[in-house]
Amino acid sequence: DAKTTQPNSMESNEEEPVHLPCNHSTISGTDYIHWYRQLPSQGPEYVIHGLTSNVNNRMASLAIAEDRKSSTLILHRATLRDAAVYYCILRGNFGNEKLTFGTGTRLTIIP
């Protein structure tokens, strides 16, 4: 399984943007880049995913490097509810599509 590397933890001030980095230098051409987060005592929650182009949705933005070896999840205005563990995961296509979770980045929001 292609692996991802994320910082163990990050802190950010409330109402400021947060940039969560992820390196995935062994990504293959058919791997999608997925981000999930897990709030305390809850199941993982889908945040965003992309293949090659940058993506935006109501929760976040995903910036993907041109060579696809790294990506950044952007929370535009962090709130206390965004405090969670964020997982960057590569998901292959048919036949190789399981989500392999790493240790993720624990995001702390400072009021």
Added chain:
Amino acid sequence: DTAVSQTPKYLVTQMGNDKSIKCEQNLGHDTMYWYKQDSKKFLKIMFSYNNKELIINETVPNRFSPKSPDKAHLNLHINSLELGDSAVYFCASSQRGGGNEQFFGPGTRLTVL
């Protein structure tokens, strides 16, 4: 309406017992999964079914047996429970394909005494 539901939410049992966890999704997805999250919060996939067919079977003791009666349900039966089975078990569903998101249930916290 809950998209992915699991029952029970909590399960406390003695070593050696057999127990089941049920999962249902109302999203119309064709693929369902079971994950285990241990005490160190490491989340690992166990099984996946697509249209009732087993497609992912990770290295899991054969005391664990998934059963999918239909596309909307994936149950997990565990025989001869051991202390090390204590964990939170999450069910998830998605449409098959790497470009589709997975939706997770709230989890079942299993404690084996």
